[in-house]
Amino acid sequence: MTQASFPALRLRRTRASAWSRALVAETHLSPAHLIWPLFVTEGQGVTDPVKTLPGVSRHSIDRIGAVAKEAKALGIGCLALFPNTPRDLRTHDGREALNPDNLMCRAIRAIKDAVPDIGVLTDVALDPYTSHGHDGLVDATGYVLNDETSELLVAQALVQAEAGADIVAPSDMMDGRVGAIRAALEAGGHRNVQIMAYSAKYASAFYGPFRDAVGSGGLLKGDKRAYQMDYANAEEALREVALDLAEGADSVMVKPGLPYLDIIRRVKERFEVPVFAYQVSGEYAMIEAAVAAGAGDRDALVLEALTAFRRAGCSGILTYHAAHAARLLAG
Ligand SMILES: NCc1[nH]cc(CCC(=O)O)c1CC(=O)O
Numbered sequence: 001m002t003q004a005s006f007p008a009l010r011l012r013r014t015r016a017s018a019w020s021r022a023l024v025a026e027t028h029l030s031p032a033h034l035i036w037p038l039f040v041t042e043g044q045g046v047t048d049p050v051k052t053l054p055g056v057s058r059h060s061i062d063r064i065g066a067v068a069k070e071a072k073a074l075g076i077g078c079l080a081l082f083p084n085t086p087r088d089l090r091t092h093d094g095r096e097a098l099n100p101d102n103l104m105c106r107a108i109r110a111i112k113d114a115v116p117d118i119g120v121l122t123d124v125a126l127d128p129y130t131s132h133g134h135d136g137l138v139d140a141t142g143y144v145l146n147d148e149t150s151e152l153l154v155a156q157a158l159v160q161a162e163a164g165a166d167i168v169a170p171s172d173m174m175d176g177r178v179g180a181i182r183a184a185l186e187a188g189g190h191r192n193v194q195i196m197a198y199s200a201k202y203a204s205a206f207y208g209p210f211r212d213a214v215g216s217g218g219l220l221k222g223d224k225r226a227y228q229m230d231y232a233n234a235e236e237a238l239r240e241v242a243l244d245l246a247e248g249a250d251s252v253m254v255k256p257g258l259p260y261l262d263i264i265r266r267v268k269e270r271f272e273v274p275v276f277a278y279q280v281s282g283e284y285a286m287i288e289a290a291v292a293a294g295a296g297d298r299d300a301l302v303l304e305a306l307t308a309f310r311r312a313g314c315s316g317i318l319t320y321h322a323a324h325a326a327r328l329l330a331g
C-alpha cells in the first residue's frame with residue numbers, strides 16, 4: 001500500500017479533536033468485555049477487606065447476590081468465583097472441592113437465584129482446598145501428581161456444573177485435564193457448559209494478593225514452577241494452547257496479563273479463537289499502589305491497561321477493576 005508522505009500526510013490531523021479520535025479508534029472496551037473476579041467467604045453479613053488488594057473484599061453468601069445485581073446493572077456479563085475455604089476444611093487431598101455444598105457451589109446458586117442471566121465462571125483447581133496450598137495432589141517428595149489430580153479436577157468441575165456454573169476454568173496446569181473435563185461434562189449432560197482453559201498460566205510473582213484473599217498464601221510450601229509455566233517461554237505457550245484447543249477448550253486464557261501481551265498477540269494470531277487475559281491481583285495492587293503514592297490517576301491507568309488487552313487481541317479481561325471500569329465506561 002502506498003501512502004502519502006508529509007506534508008500531504010499529517011497523522012496528527014485525525015487526532016486534533018475528540019470526535020475525530022473516537023471516529024478512528026481501532027479498539028473498543030465495554031463492560032460486556034469484563035469478567036469480575038469475586039471472593040466468597042463463610043459467615044453472615046460479611047464484607048471482609050483483603051489487605052493487599054485495597055478496594056477488594058471477600059463476601060459472604062448472603063451478600064453475593066447483591067454484588068451480582070450490581071454487576072448486572074453495570075453491564076458486566078460474567079463473574080468469576082474464588083472461595084476462602086475455612087482452615088479446618090483444608091486437607092492434604094483437598095476433598096472439600098468435591099462437596100456439592102461447599103462455598104463455591106453455594107455462591108453459584110445464590111448468584112443464579114439473584115441474577116439468572118449473568119454468567120458464572122468457576123476456577124477448577126485444588127489450591128483453595130488443600131492444606132499445602134498447591135493446586136493438586138502432592139506426593140511424598142512434594143511433587144504435584146498429574147493424572148491423579150486430573151481425576152479430582154474432573155469431579156470438581158462436574159460438581160460446579162451441577163451447581164449451575166456456565167464456564168468451568170481449569171487453572172491448575174495439569175496436562176490432559178481439559179479433555180478429561182470435556183468428556184465428563186458431555187457424559188454428565190452438561191453439553192453447553194463451556195471450558196475456558198487457563199492454557200498459558202505462568203509461575204508468577206504477581207499472584208501474592210490473590211493467595212492472601214483465598215487464604216492459601218501462608219500455607220503454600222515451595223512454589224508452583226513444576227506445573228505453571230516458566231516466564232522465559234513463549235513457544236511453549238503456543239503448544240499449551242494447541243493442546244487445550246484439541247482437547248475441547250472453548251476459549252483460552254493467558255495469565256498474568258500486562259507483562260504477557262506478547263503471548264496474547266501470538267496466541268490470537270496463530271489460533272484465531274477467543275482469548276482472555278487475567279489481569280491478576282499483583283497487577284491490580286500495582287495500580288492501586290501507584291495511585292496511593294500519587295504516581296498516577298486511577299481512572300486513566302485502569303482504562304489504558306484494559307484497552308491494551310483488547311488491542312493485543314483479547315475478547316475479554318478478568319479484572320478486579322471490572323466494576324470501577326464499567327462505571328467509567330458508562331460515562
Ligand atoms: N489456581 C489458583 C489460581 N487461580 C487464579 C490465581 C491467581 C489470580 C490472581 O493473582 O489474581 C491463582 C493463583 C495461583 O496459581 O497461585
Ligand SMILES: [Mg+2]
Pocket residue numbers: 173174175176199240243244
Ligand atoms: Mg496444558
